[in-house]
Amino acid sequence: MRIGMIAPPWFALPPKGYGGIEFVVHLLTEGLVRRGHDVTLFASGDSETLARLSYVYGRAPSEKIATHSHIEIIHGLEAYTQARDFDLIHDHDGFGSRSMGALVNRLVGTPVVATLHGPADAPTQESLAALRDSLRFIAITDYQRQGFPDLHFVATIPNAIDIERYPFSDEKDDYLLFIGRMIADKGAHSAVEVAKRLDARLILAGKINEEPERAYFAEQVEPLLTDRIYFRGEVDGSTKAELYRRARCTLFPIQWPEPFGLVMIESMAAGTPVVAFRHGSVPEVIEHGRTGFIVETIDEMVDAVNHVGEIDPAECRRAVEERFSIDGFVRAHERAYRTLLDEGPSWATGAWSSPLA
Amino acid sequence: MRIGMIAPPWFALPPKGYGGIEFVVHLLTEGLVRRGHDVTLFASGDSETLARLSYVYGRAPSEKIATHSHIEIIHGLEAYTQARDFDLIHDHDGFGSRSMGALVNRLVGTPVVATLHGPADAPTQESLAALRDSLRFIAITDYQRQGFPDLHFVATIPNAIDIERYPFSDEKDDYLLFIGRMIADKGAHSAVEVAKRLDARLILAGKINEEPERAYFAEQVEPLLTDRIYFRGEVDGSTKAELYRRARCTLFPIQWPEPFGLVMIESMAAGTPVVAFRHGSVPEVIEHGRTGFIVETIDEMVDAVNHVGEIDPAECRRAVEERFSIDGFVRAHERAYRTLLDEGPSWATGAWSSPLA
Numbered sequence: 203m204r205i206g207m208i209a210p211p212w213f214a215l216p217p218k219g220y221g222g223i224e225f226v227v228h229l230l231t232e233g234l235v236r237r238g239h240d241v242t243l244f245a246s247g248d249s250e251t252l253a254r255l256s257y258v259y260g261r262a263p264s265e266k267i268a269t270h271s272h273i274e275i276i277h278g279l280e281a282y283t284q285a286r287d288f289d290l291i292h293d294h295d296g297f298g299s300r301s302m303g304a305l306v307n308r309l310v311g312t313p314v315v316a317t318l319h320g321p322a323d324a325p326t327q328e329s330l331a332a333l334r335d336s337l338r339f340i341a342i343t344d345y346q347r348q349g350f351p352d353l354h355f356v357a358t359i360p361n362a363i364d365i366e367r368y369p370f371s372d373e374k375d376d377y378l379l380f381i382g383r384m385i386a387d388k389g390a391h392s393a394v395e396v397a398k399r400l401d402a403r404l405i406l407a408g409k410i411n412e413e414p415e416r417a418y419f420a421e422q423v424e425p426l427l428t429d430r431i432y433f434r435g436e437v438d439g440s441t442k443a444e445l446y447r448r449a450r451c452t453l454f455p456i457q458w459p460e461p462f463g464l465v466m467i468e469s470m471a472a473g474t475p476v477v478a479f480r481h482g483s484v485p486e487v488i489e490h491g492r493t494g495f496i497v498e499t500i501d502e503m504v505d506a507v508n509h510v511g512e513i514d515p516a517e518c519r520r521a522v523e524e525r526f527s528i529d530g531f532v533r534a535h536e537r538a539y540r541t542l543l544d545e546g547p548s549w550a551t552g553a554w555s556s557p558l559a
Numbered sequence: 560m561r562i563g564m565i566a567p568p569w570f571a572l573p574p575k576g577y578g579g580i581e582f583v584v585h586l587l588t589e590g591l592v593r594r595g596h597d598v599t600l601f602a603s604g605d606s607e608t609l610a611r612l613s614y615v616y617g618r619a620p621s622e623k624i625a626t627h628s629h630i631e632i633i634h635g636l637e638a639y640t641q642a643r644d645f646d647l648i649h650d651h652d653g654f655g656s657r658s659m660g661a662l663v664n665r666l667v668g669t670p671v672v673a674t675l676h677g678p679a680d681a682p683t684q685e686s687l688a689a690l691r692d693s694l695r696f697i698a699i700t701d702y703q704r705q706g707f708p709d710l711h712f713v714a715t716i717p718n719a720i721d722i723e724r725y726p727f728s729d730e731k732d733d734y735l736l737f738i739g740r741m742i743a744d745k746g747a748h749s750a751v752e753v754a755k756r757l758d759a760r761l762i763l764a765g766k767i768n769e770e771p772e773r774a775y776f777a778e779q780v781e782p783l784l785t786d787r788i789y790f791r792g793e794v795d796g797s798t799k800a801e802l803y804r805r806a807r808c809t810l811f812p813i814q815w816p817e818p819f820g821l822v823m824i825e826s827m828a829a830g831t832p833v834v835a836f837r838h839g840s841v842p843e844v845i846e847h848g849r850t851g852f853i854v855e856t857i858d859e860m861v862d863a864v865n866h867v868g869e870i871d872p873a874e875c876r877r878a879v880e881e882r883f884s885i886d887g888f889v890r891a892h893e894r895a896y897r898t899l900l901d902e903g904p905s906w907a908t909g910a911w912s913s914p915l916a
Contacts, residue, residue, distance in 0.1 A: 258689065270682070271628070272654055272658075272682070272685070272686035272689075275654070275655060275658045275686075276658070276686070276689040279658055279661060279662055279689070282662055282666075283662060283665045283666070285666065286666075297629055298632060298655055298658075301629075301632045301633070301636055301655075301659070302658070302659060302662055304636060305636055305639055305659055305662060305663070306662070306666065308640045309639075309640070309642065309643075309663065309666055309667055310666055325629070328629070329629035329632075329633070332615070332633040332636070
């Protein structure tokens with residue numbers, strides 16, 4: 203198949219630090235090329251890929267992510283301008299890009315499928331409603347998919363990770379681990395509270411370069427740091443893998459309906475159980491009692507950490523191999539693309555969705 | 560000609576209160592239909608027009624203008640989906656819509672011309688640079704056009720007004736007039752200062768329903784109001800015309816590079832001179848000494864108001880008839896459209912502009 207793959211423009215592929223969406227797009231792109239598909243990747247020009255790379259922005263404009271939404275549109279324009287060269291386009295970018303995808307589908311007929319990487323919040327639901335007859339969608343969890351009951355999904359495909367990048371160990375150090383952006387939704391402050399209650403060591407790591415992240419960290423996390431509870435900053439892939447490998451457990455105290463949560467899978471791959479709050483996709487990722495514990499309160503999280511020794515690290519890794527491998531991920535996409543193409547060229551020719559008229 | 564005319568979605572056409580862009584799009588659309596063109600107007604469904612009306616939003620979503628940019632994109636999508644039905648599309652909407660215009664031009668070949676209604680600020684310059692080979696543009700003043708040296712303009716066409724809506728009078732009352740949005744850029748606070756210095760009556764009128772407008776008004780205007788300096792709120796067209804007609808002069812103390820300034824022309828049509836700060840388009844609109852005075856400071860504005868009796872109201876109206884009439888405006892657009900179509904279908908097939916790569 204001739205596939206146009208649209209990554210977000212904000213981080214080069216593969217991302218060196220933060221960039222969860224970019225990383226799964228990278229895995230998918232490389233996997234599809236290895237299986238013989240003709241893939242053109244639309245990403246920043248400093249990306250590395252086996253696919254044909256096409257770009258507007260030579261260097262990933264990461265520093266403009268919060269303020270320059272036109273960059274996303276210009277990036278998508280470049281891809282959709284080449285629409286006639288593809289059997290299908292797979293869009294991982296935002297609403298502006300997907301809107302052009304709907305337009306292309308209407309005018310040129312190149313089918314477009316969009317993976318939804320974010321939560322089903324009200325603005326997203328409202329904006330996507332207008333595209334529902336002109337795009338097909340892939341969800342990353344059933345929880346996320348339930349939030350968009352009116353969209354046409356061709357598949358639910360959980361994110362994958364490159365398991366080889368997460369060395370396994372069943373010998374653990376005595377620290378707890380928190381990895382995530384420094385925003386309240388990810389719950390670093392709760393991780394700190396749990397560690398203090400247990401008088402345990404805690405290592406925190408995560409991105410902190412946008413203003414809300416700096417403000418949150420300065421107000422709610424930094425004042426609580428000690429010589430046993432410390433912040434490592436944003437870490438690279440190998441450092442992160444090493445942190446997972448030796449952690450007693452990973453805390454995932456999210457405060458929002460997380461649509462996926464790659465951190466949980468990365469931790470499990472390293473043989474490290476996860477203790478997480480029950481929100482969003484968590485019950486689809488963690489098998490309670492097999493790969494970690496799902497809890498509701500700080501008290502329960504404290505209690506669960508005392509029981510992580512009952513989890514078998516080998517089972518954690520096995521669960522990832524079974525459900526979140528690259529090979530399964532790529533094959534699931536091939537099936538979804540086939541479903542999309544089997545619908546034929548007619549599916550985007552109906553009346554424009556207009557629930558607001 | 561078969562013309563697709565894209566108005567912004569935010570206010571119904573013709574606008575009853577605020578909506579300068581919407582009003583000139585209204586004048587253009589009705590004028591083109593009267594001259595025999597086949598025009599489809601994309602505007603909110605509560606608009607009134609002689610053209611064929613096409614819409615997504617049945618009611619203008621005015622209250623969402625500051626926060627819901629996806630509305631603009633969905634609105635534009637509807638128009639561009641019908642691209643094949645038009646000889647050309649004239650887009651008056653924002654960057655997201657114009658980007659789809661560039662895409663349509665590339666894929667379908669329907670030529671798209673966009674009128675720039677805003678100032679040449681840095682974000683606009685940067686975002687439009689990517690569209691420069693796929694769109695043609697119309698500027699509203701030469702000052703504005705100079706801010707976009709790399710774009711392809713087919714014409715500079717000043718905004719027009721419906722002169723009949725502004726009854727003329729050479730008998731004036733003793734008040735000064737300020738009409739404009741309640742934001743610092745428009746300078747209501749300076750108008751108040753001038754009036755206080757002159758111990759003159761001042762009537763202020765203008766839109767105040769977005770949060771920054773409310774904040775500005777509450778902090779910088781409201782505390783200065785007296786029984787001789789008062790705020791009338793947002794006024795309808797006929798009230799506005801009556802305010803112009805009887806004003807001694809209109810103050811236009813802008814603090815930013817105004818790309819056009821309809822208020823100046825409306826005032827002149829009523830036979831009321833304008834005293835304005837020298838910014839942006841002001842020297843292109845006001846003829847110093849004939850239709851008003853162009854000044855640099857508050858002191859100079861105070862002094863100029865004392866000399867407005869030297870301006871002949873009839874000359875003010877005559878200047879508008881000469882330069883800002885609907886008929887001239889519509890004919891200038893016909894010429895611009897012809898220029899666009901005479902370029903032929905090839906002009907949008909070059910390499911994608913990519914100044915940032």
